[in-house]
Amino acid sequence: MAEGIVLVLNAGSSSVKFRIAEESGTALYEGAISGIGSKPAFKLKDGAGKTIPLDLAPERMDEHQDALDLLLGIAAEFLPGRQILAAGHRVVHGGLDFAAPVIADAAVLDRLDAFVPLAPLHQPHNLAAIRALARLRPDLPQVACFDTAFHIGQDRIARLFGLPRALIDEGVFRYGFHGLSYQAIAARMPAVMGPGADGKVIVAHLGNGCSMCAMDGRRSVATTMGFTALDGLVMGTRSGAIDPGVVLYLLEQKGYTPARIADLLYRESGLLGVSGLSNDMRDLLASDAPAAAEAVALFVHRILREIGSLMMVLGGLDALVFTAGIGENAAPVRARVIEGLGFLGARLDGAANAAGGPRLTAPDSRIAAFVIPTDEEAVIVSETLRLLS
Structure with missing residues (x-):
């Protein structure tokens, strides 16, 4: 048959x-x-x-x-x-x-x-x-497989906003996304990383949409996206985290409608907005335009800031994993992130990084870094068949 x-x-x-x-x-x-x-x-x-x-x-x-x-x-x-x-x-x-x-x-x-x-x-x-x-x-x-489900086990405090309890009780708090990608990576980490997979690890899902997830024992402890997939890192066309006062300013002083603000934050910002050229990291790395360089620098800066935040929740950092389109393919971005962690003892292996890993750091690096390709589709297949069985 x-x-x-x-x-x-x-x-x-x-x-x-x-x-x-x-x-x-x-x-x-x-x-x-x-x-x-x-x-x-x-x-x-x-x-x-x-x-x-x-x-x-x-x-x-x-x-x-x-x-x-x-x-x-x-x-x-x-x-x-x-x-x-x-x-x-x-x-x-x-x-x-x-x-x-x-x-x-x-x-x-x-x-x-x-x-x-x-x-x-x-x-x-x-x-x-x-x-x-x-x-x-x-x-x-x-079968519906959810990008939010991987994060549901996080501590309640990690998911709260400083808002009135009535709004919290209505469900206004941090959900987190890219969960299918993180589930795929968590399953693959032991084969690539060995025993270090169950340590304190930050996974960076860097594509047109970007987020990071702090894992301890391959379980989500904290993540950069929150109530919506607009929060956290600078993305291809999304702004990432901004001062909420910016939204109030656009409403009250610039006369923007909510629909206009949604277009701005979701479709016109991020790498595209800052560079004025493209939302594609390949285009920006190849460009000699100052605005393109500034967009890449901001992208890396926000990653490093969020790593600092996630490290504090984890109580340390043993390893960093890059995945998704930019994470798997943009060696210059990976290099700048790892070099930014040099004060913590991270040491880049330039040749390994240029070759795409899987290990990107030198043997004596205090923090290990890896590339692990994601495969959300494989997760969906296995979860679909598991549920039906």
Whole structure:
């Protein structure tokens, strides 16, 4: 009997990233359907990373359901006779209600709608894809896997804001995100780091979205994102942490509407805003523009400040792990961060860093540093199958 397959879906506003995986978790195909609502494009790679040329996208694709219908057709064509066992979805926000993956039925989706204001760039599109696939395949089990769940075990004090208790009781406090990535890294750390994996470790997820997580015994102790995925580090287009008075100033003195402020903080700030050039770290590192250099310097500065904060919560620091697009590929950024920890005894191995690690520091470095690629999709496959079993 042919082995079943699992769909892994990460839906954005105009795209669906996907993986088609074996029950073992091995990727068979992965790619993205982009341009939903306009002219669509379809990218597909096999499990070895080889691009498969396709010209299947229609002239127009109006909604997620069209994209998912196309994807189901591709799965049937490329994997005939293979039964789709389930679909696992990345869902950014599960609030306090969901500490683990759940079957995404109508009642669950109604509860998850309440978190749309807390993750407006992601949550509505995550849920739209689940609903669209349910219309296409009402018989197919769907599982929601949450980016917030990894952090739920944190101490309550680490999650509080200094706000009136009535707001805290309504759920206004720190949730943390990128949990699927941190779960993937926590699982891989022992193989790369040995016994040091269970020490005091800070994992830096540095991509277009950025955060860091302090782990002790591979469990989340504190993280830089808070109530929304806007907090903490400078990101590709997001501001990261700013004085709340800036928002009041924009409202009262500049006449900004809440919608205009949301656009500013989520889509026009971060590396893009400071550089005035790009949200892509590769572009900024290649540029000789002073504003590009300033954006990179601010990016590193904020990482180092947050490391200091997370170290105090951990009570020390044994190791630093870099992951995600910038963390895995931008050697100059990693070098500047490690060199910034030189006063703590961190010593960069320049050749190892240029080669991409996995270990980035010299044997006598007091703080070890590593690159560990993340794989959120593999986590979603395993959690989906575990829940269904």
